[in-house]
Amino acid sequence: MLKFDQVLHARLGSLQEASSVWSEAVSKLEKSKDKAETGLKGKAEKADWKGENAGVTQAFVRKTAKEFGDALIGATSIRNILRDAHTEFQAAKSELEKLVAEAPGKGIRIDQDGVVSYLIHPDRRAKDYDGPKPEQADFEATRSAIKAAIDRANNADDVASRALRGLVGTDKNNFSGTRYDSLGAASKAQDAEDAHAAYELYKKGDEATPAEIDRLNALFKANQKDPYFAEKFALEVGPKGSMEYWADMGDPSDGSRLGVDHRDKLKELQTNWSMTLATATHSTSPEMEQWKADVIKAGGEPIQTRGTSPYGFQVMSNLMRVGDYDDKFLKDYGNGLVITERKMTHDGRLPADRAWHAMGGMPSHLNWQGGDLGNDPMIGFMEGLGHNPKASTDFFNGSIDLTPENSKDDKKIDPFDYFTKDREWPEELNDKGDRTKEPGYNALGHALESATTGHPYDADTEGLKDVRTKENAEVMQKVVERYGDDPKYMHKQPGIDDSLGKMGAAYIDELNRSLETDSDTTMEEKKNSPFGYNDDKGKSRFGEEFDTGLLWNRGDAVNFMGIVSQSETGHATLSAAETLYTTSVLDEVGPKPGSTFDERDLTDARTTLRIGSEAQGIMDESRMAQIDKDYEKDSEEHKKAVGRTTEWVKFGVGAAAAGGVVALTGGAGGVLVPLAAETVGGAVTTFIGMEADDMAEKYEKDELLKKKSDDLKDEALAMGKENSLRPGIAYANAPGWSERDRNYLDEMLVDEVRDARLHARDNSLPDPYEKK
Structure with missing residues (x-):
């Protein structure tokens, strides 16, 4: 592999000379080919040969003439490879020379090994220094440009050597006839043509006709995942071009009817434009690295625009709501966005809406996806993180240097703390015309889902597996600590409760492992715990410290599950996840259907069902307490809310289980729940196929409203307890058990736990939140 100094100081004269020599060979072979075709072959074709000589000689002459043609093709290909390789090497060398030459003017130094640093470090600058002051983005752009140039040279070296070896061929008596530079060039020419056509339509701005917007959408969709097209379009439009176009589309004052009559077309355009730019950001070419920095x-x-003046971050963030943007670009963009907001709000002394909301005139309409107008750039950025798990995980586990130009002040901010606690999210105008903070917290929830689960928040669950890593778990630890600390964090962040439920569902195995312990504060699991994710050797996927250690203690697990369950959505999601996970653990730790067992073999199974029942009690009691706080007792709203507390039981019916996870259906759709084993057991299969009843089906609306709230609560809690035993019923009825074994399991496992005190401990549950 070539290194920085080798490319920078490469001597390319011999390669250029070789290319020239082969060019001369091509010229000579062209003449020889002409002579062979018009001379040898032409005369042979015209000759009036008879008999055997005609069949042998004419064929030989034709073959010989063809060899001259094949020789010309081979020589031309070799010439093209050498010429292009020289061009690529020269381009890479020139790019490095240019970077080295221009670096001092930017305040950057590049040493002999390609290491980038300050030309004059901020700590050593004179007080009257007025030279260039490079930012972190400039350093990163230079480093990326150096890497791209070296990669370009290495790629040319690899491709050229392989192509030349292929041209030699294995037949010593015949030229290979291999022709290079045809399909690739044609494909790129088509991509370039489409990119330019899209650029011509882009130039029309909001004066484009609906048909032209359709044409632009068609070009984007046809080339949506084509990196060459995406890069060509992004570069041709330019870094500010997309911002200017989208700001113009969002200006309500210029008379365009597109945003009035064709919102659906703009929604599609926003999606396609976002996905195209997202694809383009994965390019590491010097041009795209500069584009990203710009x-x-x-x-x-x-x-x-004519009537608005949104900031670049506000516009660009709305083109990040869809698509998988490059990891590093998202991180650099997010850092730059936070740094800018902190400057505009004087380090948070002013609320965020003072930075991004127009003080006068009509606001820009930058988001056509629905939910909000797009004025808060953090919303679009969070949606971008929500589609890129690695970037979101790194972002929430990292820190942001607010003054990267000053290495001494150590002025940093924790992104997780900033977005979940410190930042006052602005109110946005939703689709109903109401001002609400829900769009922002909803997007924050999506980003946290991505960071904790390792999957895009809206990924199709089919085929997904449990991919949680130590880094994902580190974010989840922060989530449990923050949102389990005080109910206010969830209740004052409308729109985040459904995401908290999904995150809790994704870690229901570890929450159960914590619930099993005898102490609220210990960070060590109970010995031989059946819960959590450990492989056959007892190793945790989250690192050695969690082989027997807990991600959080029992007290934190109770508080998190209790607070999230105060929400109707959170309660439903966690409840469904709990029963499915409990069922899968029974499959794993209980005696296998058809095997011989005694009462002692049911110890882990009883523990599993007991903890599952206790968890359900925590969730049900928390939800009921919040309903009492939210609604007046015996009111219609109170009764209806109580009636809905058992609807979750249907979310597991028909769920899809495979690859160590199960995807919930119904109201909790899109939720992945880890199972205790990769293979789906008989109890899980039985559970998924079981009939499920809830209170909404038991009572007609009028009948439900006639009952007292206290009576409904008691009945709902009793039904919740019974539903928490469904995993045991599914296990006892799994295929393979004899009728005798089924009866025994039902008596010794299910009935024993039913008759015992389901909530084995007096849990100190979090107080319900009083809304003001």
């Missing part, structure tokens, strides 16, 4: 630089600059 986008971030332009983020703090106003984008002026």
Whole structure:
């Protein structure tokens, strides 16, 4: 592999000379080919040979003439490979020379090994220093440009050597006739043509006709995942071009009817444009690295239209709601966005809406996806993180240097704390015309889902597996600590409760492992715990410290599950996840259907069912207490809310289980729950196929409203307790058990736990939240 100094100081004269020599060979072979075709072959074709000589000689002459043609093709291909390789090497060398030459003017130094640093470190600058002050984005752009140039040279070296070996061929008596430079060139030419056509339509702005918007959408969709097209379009439009176009589309004052009559077309365009730019950001070409750096630089600059002037970050963030943007770009963009917001709000002394909301005139309409107008750039950025698990995980586990130009002040901010606690999220105008903070917290929840589960928050659950890592778990630890600390964090963040439920469901195995312990504060699991994710050797997927250690203690697990269950959505999601996970543990730790067992073999199974029942009690009691706090007793709203507390039981019916996870259906759709084993057991299969009843089906609406709230609560809690035993019933009825074994399991396992005190401990549950 070539290194920085080898590319920078490469001597390319011999390669250029070789290319020239082969060019001369091509010229000579062209003449020889012409002579062979017009001379040898032509005369042979015209000759009036008879008999055997005609069949042998004419064929030989034709073959010989063809060899001259094949020789010309081979020589031309070799010439093209050498010429293009020289061009690529020269381009890489020139790019490095240019970077080295221009670096001092930017305040950057590049040493002999390609290491990038300050030309004059901020700590050593004179007081009257007025030279260039490079930002972190400049360093990263330079480093990326160096890497791209070296990669370009290495790629040319690899491709050229392989192509030349192929041209030699294995037949010593015949030229290979291999022709290079045809399909690739044609494909790129088509991509370039489409990119330019899209650019011509882009130039029409909001004066484009609906048919032209359709054409632009068609071009985007046809090339949606084509990196060459995406890069060509992004570069041709330019870093600010997309911002200016989208700001113009969002200006309600210029008379365009597109946003009035064709919102669906703009919604589609926003999606396609976002996905195209997302694809383009994965390119590491020097041009795209500069494009990315320039986008971030332009983020703090106003984008002026006729009647609006949103900031670049506000516009660009709305083109990040869809698609998988490059990890590093998302991190750099997010850092730049937070740094800009902190500057505009004087380090948080002013609320965020003072930075991003227009003080006068009509606001820009930058988001056509629905939910909000797109004025808060953090919303679109969070949606971008929600589609990129690695970027979101790194972002929430990292820190942001608010003054990267100053290495001494150590002025950093924790992104997780900032977005979940410290930042006052602005109110946005939703689709109903109401001002609400829900769009922002909803997007934050999506980003946290991605960071904790390792999957995009809206990924199709089919085929997904449990991919949680130590880094994902580190974010989840923060989530449990924050939202389990005080109910206010969830209740004051409308729109985040459904995401908290999904995150809790994704870690229901570890929550159960904590619930089993005898102490609220210990961080060690109960010995030989049947819960949690450990492989056959007892090793945790989250690292050695969690082989027997807990992600959080029992007290934190109770508080988190209790607070999340105060929400109707959170209660339903966690309840469904709990029963499915409990069922899978029974499959794993209980005697296998058809085997011989005695009462002692049911110890782990009893523990599993007991903890599952206790968990359900925590969730049910927390939800009931919150209903009492939210609604007046015996009111219609109170009764209806109580009646809905058992609907979750249907979420597991028909769920899809495979690859160590199960995807919930119904109201909790899109939720992945870890199972205790990769293979789906008989109890889980039985559970998924069981009939489920809830209170909404038991009572007609009028009949339910006639009952007293206390009576409904008692009945709902009793039904919740019975539903928590469904995993045991499913286990006892799994295929393979004899009728005698089924009866025994039902008596010794299910009935024993039913008759015992289901909530084995007096849990100190979090107080319900009083809404003001």
